Amino acid sequence: MVKLQVNGKDRSWDGDPDLPLLWYLRDEAGLTGTKFGCGQALCGACTVHVDGTAVRSCITAMSAVDGSKVVTIEGLHPTGDHPVQKAWRELNVPQCGFCQAGQIMQAAALLAGQGNPSDDDIRSGMSGNICRCGCYQRIAAAVRVAATGT
Ligand code: FES
Numbered sequence: 328m329v330k331l332q333v334n335g336k337d338r339s340w341d342g343d344p345d346l347p348l349l350w351y352l353r354d355e356a357g358l359t360g361t362k363f364g365c366g367q368a369l370c371g372a373c374t375v376h377v378d379g380t381a382v383r384s385c386i387t388a389m390s391a392v393d394g395s396k397v398v399t400i401e402g403l404h405p406t407g408d409h410p411v412q413k414a415w416r417e418l419n420v421p422q423c424g425f426c427q428a429g430q431i432m433q434a435a436a437l438l439a440g441q442g443n444p445s446d447d448d449i450r451s452g453m454s455g456n457i458c459r460c461g462c463y464q465r466i467a468a469a470v471r472v473a474a475t476g477t
């Protein structure tokens with residue numbers, strides 16, 4: 328039995344311990360904000376926080392999150408007003424939107440660990456998150472806004 332917390336709520340999972348966290352979140356918990364892109368840790372669409380660290384939920388087995396606190400895009404802020412979310416709105420970052428939950432979760436983890444990242448820090452911190460619409464410049468600008476307000 329895997330016990331975990333998802334967005335502040337205690338949960339347990341009695342099924343396959345190898346089930347990827349992504350499918351538990353989407354199919355069992357109904358949290359469909361976390362997206363499936365590649366299934367191979369190559370795109371970042373499935374990024375969530377596990378104990379404060381950004382992880383790729385598509386390759387994270389349920390057994391690996393036993394006892395952990397998981398936060399998804401739905402739980403990042405109760406009213407969607409995390410500084411990263413506010414910056415994303417201010418700069419109109421998304422195009423199709425598919426990658427954006429993962430981008431925001433990655434950016435939030437980056438800023439939690441590094442309050443005032445350099446442009447290089449932002450580039451390397453966000454480099455594993457692919458945007459097929461090519462919103463990279465707005466993504467980097469919004470991370471800067473979220474970090475510094477400029
Ligand atoms: S779906 Fe997990 S990294 Fe692409």
Ligand code: FES
Nearest residue numbers: 423424458459460
């Ligand atoms: S906004 Fe379309 S994939 Fe990123």
